[in-house]
Amino acid sequence: MAIKNLLENCLHLFYPHQCTGCGSDLLPKTNMLCLHCLHELPHTQFATQQGNYVENIFRGRMNVLAAHSEFFFSKGQLVQHLIHELKYKANTAIGYYLGEMIGNNILLSGRFSNIDYLIPLPLYPDKEAKRGYNQSAIICDGIQSSTQIPVLLNNVIRRRATETQTRKHRTERWNNVDGSFTVLKPEILKGKNILLVDDVITTGASIEACGQSILQVSGTSLCVAALAHATK
Numbered sequence: 001m002a003i004k005n006l007l008e009n010c011l012h013l014f015y016p017h018q019c020t021g022c023g024s025d026l027l028p029k030t031n032m033l034c035l036h037c038l039h040e041l042p043h044t045q046f047a048t049q050q051g052n053y054v055e056n057i058f059r060g061r062m063n064v065l066a067a068h069s070e071f072f073f074s075k076g077q078l079v080q081h082l083i084h085e086l087k088y089k090a091n092t093a094i095g096y097y098l099g100e101m102i103g104n105n106i107l108l109s110g111r112f113s114n115i116d117y118l119i120p121l122p123l124y125p126d127k128e129a130k131r132g133y134n135q136s137a138i139i140c141d142g143i144q145s146s147t148q149i150p151v152l153l154n155n156v157i158r159r160r161a162t163e164t165q166t167r168k169h170r171t172e173r174w175n176n177v178d179g180s181f182t183v184l185k186p187e188i189l190k191g192k193n194i195l196l197v198d199d200v201i202t203t204g205a206s207i208e209a210c211g212q213s214i215l216q217v218s219g220t221s222l223c224v225a226a227l228a229h230a231t232k
C-alpha cells in the first residue's frame, strides 16, 4: 500500500492531476473537475422541462420529441473553457465526463425514453481528420456509459457542397446546408427513435438539417441533446 502511494505521488509529480476547469490539484483522482468548478457548472435542468428554450428553437421547424442542453453557455465562463478543451486541446476525457452528466439527466427525466440510438452530429470528413475525432461522438460515448444506449457512427454523414455550389452567393449557400447530410443505410434507422447529439446549439441550423435527413427515413422520431446552448 505504501509503495502504491509512493508510486502515485511520483506519478503526480510528472503527471499532476489537475482540475480541467481551474487547474487546482485539490480533487479526487477520479474527477475531472474540483468541487468548486462542479458547483459553478450552470446546469439548465432542461431535460425535465417540456417547452424549454432548446425545444422552442425547433418549434415549427422540425418535429423534436424532446430536447436538452446540459449547460447555459456564456462567453469567457467555465463551460466555454471546457468545450474549448474538448474541441481544440484534444481533451476528450472532459467531453466524456460531461456526456455522462447529460446521460444521467436524460435518464432521470423520463422524457427521453425508448431511444434506440445516439447519433453524433457528423463533422465534415476533412475537419474530423484534422481534429482526429468528432467531439460530439465523444459526448455520445459519455451518454452511452450512463444510459447504455448504443452510439451509431458512420451511417449519417456530412459532405461539403460541391465546388460549383461553394462559389455561389453566400445567401444561396445557406440554403444548401440541407443537402449536406446523407443517411447511408436508411434501413438501420427505420422506425427508430434517435437522439441527435451536438456540442453547442446556437441557431440549430445544422441540427435541423441533419435531423431532417434522419426524419426522411420512415417511422423515425427525433430527440436532441447538447452540452450547451448559446443565446444570440
Ligand SMILES: [Zn+2]
Pocket: 019, 020, 021, 022, 023, 024, 033, 034, 035, 036, 037, 038
Ligand atoms: Zn476547478
